Amino acid sequence: MLSSNRRVAIEFVLDHLVWFILVAVLVLFSLTIPNYFQIGIFANIVEQSTFVGTLAIGLSLLIIAGYMDLSIESVMALAAMVVGILFAKSGVGFGFGFTPAWLVVPISLMIALGVGALVGASNAFFVVKLKMNSFIVTLAAFIWGRGLVVALSGGRSAQELPAELRFLAIQRFLQIPLMAWVAIIATLVFAFILNRTPFGRHLLMIGGNPTAAYRAGIKVDRLTATTFVLAGAIAGLAGWLLAIRTSGATANLGVGMLFQTFAAVVIGGVSLKGGVGSLPGVYAGVLLLASIQTAINLMGMPAHFTQLIQGGMVLVAVLLDTFKLSIRKRLA
Numbered sequence: 001m002l003s004s005n006r007r008v009a010i011e012f013v014l015d016h017l018v019w020f021i022l023v024a025v026l027v028l029f030s031l032t033i034p035n036y037f038q039i040g041i042f043a044n045i046v047e048q049s050t051f052v053g054t055l056a057i058g059l060s061l062l063i064i065a066g067y068m069d070l071s072i073e074s075v076m077a078l079a080a081m082v083v084g085i086l087f088a089k090s091g092v093g094f095g096f097g098f099t100p101a102w103l104v105v106p107i108s109l110m111i112a113l114g115v116g117a118l119v120g121a122s123n124a125f126f127v128v129k130l131k132m133n134s135f136i137v138t139l140a141a142f143i144w145g146r147g148l149v150v151a152l153s154g155g156r157s158a159q160e161l162p163a164e165l166r167f168l169a170i171q172r173f174l175q176i177p178l179m180a181w182v183a184i185i186a187t188l189v190f191a192f193i194l195n196r197t198p199f200g201r202h203l204l205m206i207g208g209n210p211t212a213a214y215r216a217g218i219k220v221d222r223l224t225a226t227t228f229v230l231a232g233a234i235a236g237l238a239g240w241l242l243a244i245r246t247s248g249a250t251a252n253l254g255v256g257m258l259f260q261t262f263a264a265v266v267i268g269g270v271s272l273k274g275g276v277g278s279l280p281g282v283y284a285g286v287l288l289l290a291s292i293q294t295a296i297n298l299m300g301m302p303a304h305f306t307q308l309i310q311g312g313m314v315l316v317a318v319l320l321d322t323f324k325l326s327i328r329k330r331l332a
Contacts, residue, residue, distance in 0.1 A: 014324045018268055018284045025288060029295045036298060043175040048290040049283070050180045050245070051076070051254065054238035055261040056268070056282045057190050058231030063265060064194070065227050066207040066274030067127065067134040072235040073258035074145025075119045077249070079112040079239030081149045084158030084249035086111065087165070091248065093158040104164050112240035113233045119145065120232020124225035142258070150251045159248040169244045179241045184283075186237065191279035203227065208275030263310045264289055267317040271325075289313075 013020070030037035055072050062069045087108055089095040098104050119141060126137040168178045194200035205213040206220055214220045243249050268285030270277035293306050 010327065014327060015269075015278065016281070017320065017324070018281050018288065022284050022288045022291070025291055029291065033295055033298050036295065039175060041294065041298075043172075045287060045290045045294055046176050046184075047180050048293070049286045050177075050183045051238050051242050052257055052260045052264055052289070053283055053286040054183045054186060054241060055235055055257060056264050056286055057187060057279060058234035059261055060265050060268070060270050060277055060279055060282050061190070061194070061203065061227050062134070062231050063270050063272065064207045064274060064277040065203050065224060066210060067224065067228075069123065069138045069228070069231050070135065070258060071119060071123060071138040071141035071145055072231065072238075072261065073254055073256075074142045074149070075116050075232055075235035076239040076242060076257070077149050077251075077253045077255075078119070078145050078152075079115040079236040080243035080246075080249040080253050081153055081158065081239075081251075082115050083108050083112050083240055083243045084161070085152060087161055088158035088248045089160040089162075091157045091159045092153050093160070093248065097162065101162065101164050104162050105168075108165060109237075109240055112236040112243075114236070116232040116234065116236020116239065117229050118232070119235075120229040121225075123232065124228035127228065128221050128225045149253075153249070153251050155251050157248060157250040161243065161247045165244050166247055168241075169247075179244055182237075182241060186234070187279050187283045190234075194277075194279060199223070199226075204275055204277075206274075260289060260310070263314050266314050266321075269317075269321070271321050272318070285317075 035041070055076060059069055059072055085092055086094055086096050087104060098107065123134070123137055123141055126132045127134045168182070171178050173181060194203065202213065202218045202223055205216070205218060206223060210220055239254075242254060246253065264285040265277075265282050266272065266285075267288060268278070268282030270282060289310060292309055296303070296305050296309075
Protein backbone atom coordinates (compact mmCIF):
# COMPACT_ATOMS: atom_id res chain seq x y z
CA MET A 1 0.00 0.00 0.00
CA LEU A 2 1.24 3.50 -0.85
CA SER A 3 1.48 6.04 1.94
CA SER A 4 -0.90 8.99 1.80
CA ASN A 5 1.98 11.41 1.12
CA ARG A 6 3.24 9.34 -1.81
CA ARG A 7 -0.29 9.04 -3.19
CA VAL A 8 -0.73 12.80 -3.00
CA ALA A 9 2.63 13.33 -4.73
CA ILE A 10 1.69 10.96 -7.55
CA GLU A 11 -1.68 12.65 -8.00
CA PHE A 12 0.03 16.04 -8.13
CA VAL A 13 2.44 14.88 -10.85
CA LEU A 14 -0.40 13.35 -12.88
CA ASP A 15 -2.51 16.50 -12.61
CA HIS A 16 0.36 18.81 -13.61
CA LEU A 17 2.27 16.55 -15.99
CA VAL A 18 1.99 18.94 -18.94
CA TRP A 19 3.66 21.71 -16.90
CA PHE A 20 6.62 19.44 -16.11
CA ILE A 21 6.90 18.58 -19.81
CA LEU A 22 6.72 22.28 -20.76
CA VAL A 23 9.51 23.21 -18.36
CA ALA A 24 11.66 20.31 -19.58
CA VAL A 25 11.13 21.32 -23.22
CA LEU A 26 11.98 24.96 -22.53
CA VAL A 27 15.16 23.97 -20.68
CA LEU A 28 16.16 21.60 -23.49
CA PHE A 29 15.58 24.23 -26.19
CA SER A 30 17.43 26.87 -24.18
CA LEU A 31 20.48 24.62 -23.88
CA THR A 32 20.55 23.42 -27.48
CA ILE A 33 19.25 26.31 -29.62
CA PRO A 34 21.28 29.54 -29.82
CA ASN A 35 19.39 32.70 -28.80
CA TYR A 36 16.37 30.72 -27.53
CA PHE A 37 16.80 31.69 -23.90
CA GLN A 38 15.62 35.31 -24.15
CA ILE A 39 12.80 37.27 -22.56
CA GLY A 40 11.76 38.44 -26.02
CA ILE A 41 11.45 34.83 -27.25
CA PHE A 42 9.32 33.81 -24.27
CA ALA A 43 7.15 36.91 -24.69
CA ASN A 44 6.68 35.98 -28.34
CA ILE A 45 5.60 32.47 -27.34
CA VAL A 46 2.95 33.93 -25.04
CA GLU A 47 1.81 36.29 -27.81
CA GLN A 48 1.53 33.39 -30.28
CA SER A 49 -0.63 31.54 -27.75
CA THR A 50 -3.26 34.29 -27.58
CA PHE A 51 -5.78 33.05 -30.13
CA VAL A 52 -5.46 29.28 -29.74
CA GLY A 53 -5.35 29.80 -25.97
CA THR A 54 -8.63 31.72 -26.04
CA LEU A 55 -10.36 29.21 -28.33
CA ALA A 56 -9.15 26.39 -26.09
CA ILE A 57 -11.15 27.73 -23.14
CA GLY A 58 -14.53 27.17 -24.76
CA LEU A 59 -13.56 23.89 -26.40
CA SER A 60 -12.25 22.58 -23.08
CA LEU A 61 -15.47 23.42 -21.26
CA LEU A 62 -17.54 21.51 -23.82
CA ILE A 63 -15.26 18.47 -23.95
CA ILE A 64 -15.23 18.36 -20.15
CA ALA A 65 -19.05 18.35 -20.31
CA GLY A 66 -18.91 15.46 -22.77
CA TYR A 67 -19.56 17.34 -26.01
CA MET A 68 -17.62 18.58 -29.03
CA ASP A 69 -17.49 21.94 -30.83
CA LEU A 70 -15.90 22.03 -34.26
CA SER A 71 -17.42 25.42 -35.07
CA ILE A 72 -15.13 27.58 -32.95
CA GLU A 73 -12.69 28.39 -35.75
CA SER A 74 -15.47 29.60 -38.06
CA VAL A 75 -17.12 31.52 -35.22
CA MET A 76 -13.82 33.26 -34.55
CA ALA A 77 -13.45 34.19 -38.24
CA LEU A 78 -17.09 35.34 -38.45
CA ALA A 79 -16.79 37.57 -35.38
CA ALA A 80 -13.55 39.04 -36.71
CA MET A 81 -15.12 39.73 -40.10
CA VAL A 82 -18.20 41.40 -38.60
CA VAL A 83 -15.96 43.65 -36.49
CA GLY A 84 -13.81 44.35 -39.56
CA ILE A 85 -16.78 45.19 -41.79
CA LEU A 86 -18.28 47.55 -39.22
CA PHE A 87 -15.19 49.36 -37.99
CA ALA A 88 -12.34 48.98 -40.50
CA LYS A 89 -11.65 52.03 -42.66
CA SER A 90 -10.73 50.38 -45.97
CA GLY A 91 -11.59 47.32 -48.01
CA VAL A 92 -15.13 46.17 -47.21
CA GLY A 93 -15.12 48.12 -43.93
CA PHE A 94 -17.71 50.83 -43.28
CA GLY A 95 -15.46 52.64 -40.82
CA PHE A 96 -18.12 53.40 -38.20
CA GLY A 97 -16.84 55.63 -35.40
CA PHE A 98 -18.05 56.90 -32.04
CA THR A 99 -17.71 59.94 -29.87
CA PRO A 100 -15.78 59.57 -27.66
CA ALA A 101 -13.60 57.33 -29.84
CA TRP A 102 -12.73 54.89 -27.04
CA LEU A 103 -16.31 53.57 -27.12
CA VAL A 104 -15.31 51.51 -30.16
CA VAL A 105 -13.48 49.11 -27.82
CA PRO A 106 -16.44 47.96 -25.65
CA ILE A 107 -18.95 48.19 -28.49
CA SER A 108 -16.86 46.09 -30.89
CA LEU A 109 -16.20 43.60 -28.10
CA MET A 110 -19.90 43.25 -27.32
CA ILE A 111 -20.65 42.73 -31.02
CA ALA A 112 -18.00 40.01 -31.31
CA LEU A 113 -19.27 38.28 -28.16
CA GLY A 114 -22.82 38.55 -29.44
CA VAL A 115 -21.98 36.98 -32.80
CA GLY A 116 -20.28 34.08 -31.04
CA ALA A 117 -23.08 33.65 -28.52
CA LEU A 118 -25.69 33.51 -31.30
CA VAL A 119 -23.86 30.68 -33.06
CA GLY A 120 -23.40 28.93 -29.72
CA ALA A 121 -27.12 29.27 -29.03
CA SER A 122 -27.87 27.79 -32.45
CA ASN A 123 -25.62 24.82 -31.68
CA ALA A 124 -27.27 24.43 -28.27
CA PHE A 125 -30.75 24.36 -29.82
CA PHE A 126 -29.92 21.45 -32.12
CA VAL A 127 -27.90 19.53 -29.53
CA VAL A 128 -30.01 20.11 -26.41
CA LYS A 129 -33.53 20.54 -27.77
CA LEU A 130 -33.40 18.31 -30.84
CA LYS A 131 -30.92 15.84 -29.28
CA MET A 132 -28.64 15.87 -32.32
CA ASN A 133 -25.02 14.77 -32.15
CA SER A 134 -22.78 17.70 -31.21
CA PHE A 135 -20.05 16.58 -33.62
CA ILE A 136 -22.42 16.74 -36.61
CA VAL A 137 -24.12 19.96 -35.51
CA THR A 138 -20.91 21.87 -34.94
CA LEU A 139 -19.31 20.43 -38.09
CA ALA A 140 -22.24 21.89 -40.04
CA ALA A 141 -21.76 25.20 -38.21
CA PHE A 142 -18.06 25.11 -39.08
CA ILE A 143 -18.93 24.77 -42.77
CA TRP A 144 -21.75 27.32 -42.99
CA GLY A 145 -19.81 29.73 -40.77
CA ARG A 146 -16.92 29.83 -43.23
CA GLY A 147 -19.39 30.25 -46.07
CA LEU A 148 -21.04 33.17 -44.28
CA VAL A 149 -17.67 34.86 -43.81
CA VAL A 150 -17.07 34.73 -47.57
CA ALA A 151 -20.64 35.83 -48.32
CA LEU A 152 -20.40 38.87 -46.03
CA SER A 153 -17.03 39.96 -47.35
CA GLY A 154 -17.39 38.94 -50.97
CA GLY A 155 -13.98 37.33 -50.59
CA ARG A 156 -12.42 40.73 -49.92
CA SER A 157 -10.65 41.93 -46.79
CA ALA A 158 -11.46 44.59 -44.21
CA GLN A 159 -8.44 46.69 -43.23
CA GLU A 160 -7.33 49.49 -40.90
CA LEU A 161 -9.18 49.17 -37.63
CA PRO A 162 -9.28 52.30 -35.44
CA ALA A 163 -6.19 53.12 -33.41
CA GLU A 164 -8.20 52.66 -30.20
CA LEU A 165 -8.49 48.95 -31.01
CA ARG A 166 -4.97 48.55 -32.34
CA PHE A 167 -3.74 49.91 -28.99
CA LEU A 168 -4.33 46.46 -27.45
CA ALA A 169 -1.99 44.83 -29.97
CA ILE A 170 0.69 47.52 -29.83
CA GLN A 171 0.86 48.41 -26.14
CA ARG A 172 2.80 45.93 -24.02
CA PHE A 173 3.10 45.06 -20.34
CA LEU A 174 6.18 43.03 -19.34
CA GLN A 175 6.95 42.84 -23.08
CA ILE A 176 3.66 40.99 -23.69
CA PRO A 177 0.87 42.70 -25.73
CA LEU A 178 -2.26 43.65 -23.81
CA MET A 179 -4.35 41.36 -26.03
CA ALA A 180 -2.31 38.37 -24.76
CA TRP A 181 -3.04 39.46 -21.19
CA VAL A 182 -6.74 39.38 -22.09
CA ALA A 183 -6.36 35.70 -23.03
CA ILE A 184 -4.41 34.94 -19.84
CA ILE A 185 -6.98 36.66 -17.64
CA ALA A 186 -9.84 34.86 -19.41
CA THR A 187 -8.09 31.53 -18.76
CA LEU A 188 -7.68 32.35 -15.06
CA VAL A 189 -11.29 33.51 -14.72
CA PHE A 190 -12.72 30.36 -16.28
CA ALA A 191 -10.28 28.17 -14.36
CA PHE A 192 -11.72 29.69 -11.18
CA ILE A 193 -15.27 29.13 -12.46
CA LEU A 194 -14.52 25.51 -13.33
CA ASN A 195 -12.83 24.65 -10.04
CA ARG A 196 -14.47 26.94 -7.47
CA THR A 197 -18.11 27.43 -8.45
CA PRO A 198 -21.21 25.19 -8.57
CA PHE A 199 -21.35 25.75 -12.34
CA GLY A 200 -17.89 24.24 -12.81
CA ARG A 201 -18.45 21.36 -10.41
CA HIS A 202 -21.76 20.50 -12.07
CA LEU A 203 -20.11 20.65 -15.49
CA LEU A 204 -17.51 18.12 -14.37
CA MET A 205 -20.27 15.90 -12.99
CA ILE A 206 -22.21 16.04 -16.27
CA GLY A 207 -19.12 15.05 -18.21
CA GLY A 208 -18.34 12.23 -15.79
CA ASN A 209 -21.86 10.77 -15.58
CA PRO A 210 -24.78 12.79 -17.02
CA THR A 211 -27.39 10.33 -15.68
CA ALA A 212 -26.05 10.58 -12.14
CA ALA A 213 -25.87 14.37 -12.48
CA TYR A 214 -29.51 14.51 -13.56
CA ARG A 215 -30.58 12.30 -10.65
CA ALA A 216 -28.63 14.57 -8.32
CA GLY A 217 -30.90 17.45 -9.34
CA ILE A 218 -28.54 19.20 -11.75
CA LYS A 219 -30.30 20.89 -14.66
CA VAL A 220 -28.26 19.11 -17.30
CA ASP A 221 -29.92 20.58 -20.40
CA ARG A 222 -29.77 24.15 -19.12
CA LEU A 223 -26.13 23.84 -18.11
CA THR A 224 -25.22 22.23 -21.43
CA ALA A 225 -26.95 24.98 -23.41
CA THR A 226 -25.21 27.64 -21.32
CA THR A 227 -21.84 26.01 -22.02
CA PHE A 228 -22.45 26.02 -25.78
CA VAL A 229 -23.36 29.72 -25.65
CA LEU A 230 -20.27 30.42 -23.53
CA ALA A 231 -18.03 28.52 -25.96
CA GLY A 232 -19.45 30.56 -28.84
CA ALA A 233 -18.94 33.84 -27.00
CA ILE A 234 -15.35 32.88 -26.13
CA ALA A 235 -14.70 32.10 -29.80
CA GLY A 236 -16.13 35.55 -30.55
CA LEU A 237 -13.61 37.00 -28.10
CA ALA A 238 -10.83 35.17 -29.95
CA GLY A 239 -12.11 36.67 -33.21
CA TRP A 240 -12.08 40.15 -31.71
CA LEU A 241 -8.48 39.69 -30.56
CA LEU A 242 -7.43 38.29 -33.92
CA ALA A 243 -9.04 41.21 -35.78
CA ILE A 244 -7.12 43.59 -33.51
CA ARG A 245 -3.87 41.72 -34.19
CA THR A 246 -4.32 41.86 -37.97
CA SER A 247 -6.05 45.28 -37.99
CA GLY A 248 -8.96 43.79 -39.89
CA ALA A 249 -10.11 40.46 -41.30
CA THR A 250 -9.82 38.26 -44.36
CA ALA A 251 -12.02 35.43 -45.61
CA ASN A 252 -9.44 32.77 -44.64
CA LEU A 253 -8.57 34.25 -41.24
CA GLY A 254 -7.61 31.63 -38.67
CA VAL A 255 -7.70 28.64 -41.01
CA GLY A 256 -6.24 25.59 -39.25
CA MET A 257 -6.58 26.95 -35.70
CA LEU A 258 -9.27 24.39 -34.85
CA PHE A 259 -6.79 21.54 -35.13
CA GLN A 260 -4.14 23.44 -33.14
CA THR A 261 -6.73 24.14 -30.45
CA PHE A 262 -7.89 20.54 -30.30
CA ALA A 263 -4.28 19.38 -30.03
CA ALA A 264 -3.57 21.83 -27.21
CA VAL A 265 -6.70 20.76 -25.30
CA VAL A 266 -5.83 17.07 -25.52
CA ILE A 267 -2.16 17.67 -24.71
CA GLY A 268 -3.28 19.87 -21.80
CA GLY A 269 -4.94 16.90 -20.12
CA VAL A 270 -8.63 17.26 -20.99
CA SER A 271 -10.02 13.75 -21.29
CA LEU A 272 -12.05 13.00 -24.41
CA LYS A 273 -14.22 10.81 -22.20
CA GLY A 274 -15.42 13.93 -20.38
CA GLY A 275 -15.44 14.91 -16.74
CA VAL A 276 -11.69 15.57 -16.46
CA GLY A 277 -9.71 18.67 -17.32
CA SER A 278 -7.84 21.74 -16.11
CA LEU A 279 -7.72 25.09 -17.91
CA PRO A 280 -4.24 25.97 -16.59
CA GLY A 281 -3.12 22.61 -17.97
CA VAL A 282 -4.71 23.45 -21.32
CA TYR A 283 -2.88 26.77 -21.39
CA ALA A 284 0.35 24.90 -20.71
CA GLY A 285 -0.49 22.72 -23.71
CA VAL A 286 -0.93 25.85 -25.83
CA LEU A 287 2.42 27.21 -24.64
CA LEU A 288 4.07 23.86 -25.34
CA LEU A 289 2.90 23.85 -28.96
CA ALA A 290 3.94 27.49 -29.43
CA SER A 291 7.37 26.74 -27.90
CA ILE A 292 7.95 23.88 -30.33
CA GLN A 293 6.86 25.98 -33.30
CA THR A 294 9.23 28.77 -32.22
CA ALA A 295 12.10 26.30 -31.88
CA ILE A 296 11.43 24.91 -35.35
CA ASN A 297 11.44 28.42 -36.81
CA LEU A 298 14.71 29.32 -35.06
CA MET A 299 16.37 26.14 -36.35
CA GLY A 300 15.25 26.94 -39.89
CA MET A 301 13.38 23.66 -40.26
CA PRO A 302 10.48 23.28 -42.73
CA ALA A 303 7.07 24.36 -41.37
CA HIS A 304 5.53 20.92 -41.89
CA PHE A 305 7.69 19.58 -39.04
CA THR A 306 5.35 21.46 -36.69
CA GLN A 307 2.37 19.45 -37.93
CA LEU A 308 4.25 16.18 -37.70
CA ILE A 309 5.25 16.87 -34.11
CA GLN A 310 1.77 18.09 -33.13
CA GLY A 311 0.19 14.94 -34.52
CA GLY A 312 2.61 12.75 -32.61
CA MET A 313 2.02 14.73 -29.42
CA VAL A 314 -1.75 14.26 -29.69
CA LEU A 315 -1.31 10.49 -29.92
CA VAL A 316 1.07 10.54 -26.95
CA ALA A 317 -1.38 12.68 -24.97
CA VAL A 318 -4.22 10.20 -25.57
CA LEU A 319 -1.95 7.35 -24.48
CA LEU A 320 -0.99 9.35 -21.37
CA ASP A 321 -4.66 9.92 -20.60
CA THR A 322 -5.23 6.15 -20.60
CA PHE A 323 -2.04 5.64 -18.57
CA LYS A 324 -3.10 8.21 -15.95
CA LEU A 325 -6.56 6.63 -15.69
CA SER A 326 -4.95 3.25 -15.04
CA ILE A 327 -2.72 4.66 -12.33
CA ARG A 328 -5.63 6.43 -10.62
CA LYS A 329 -7.61 3.18 -10.55
CA ARG A 330 -4.68 1.51 -8.80
CA LEU A 331 -4.45 4.36 -6.29
CA ALA A 332 -8.18 4.23 -5.52
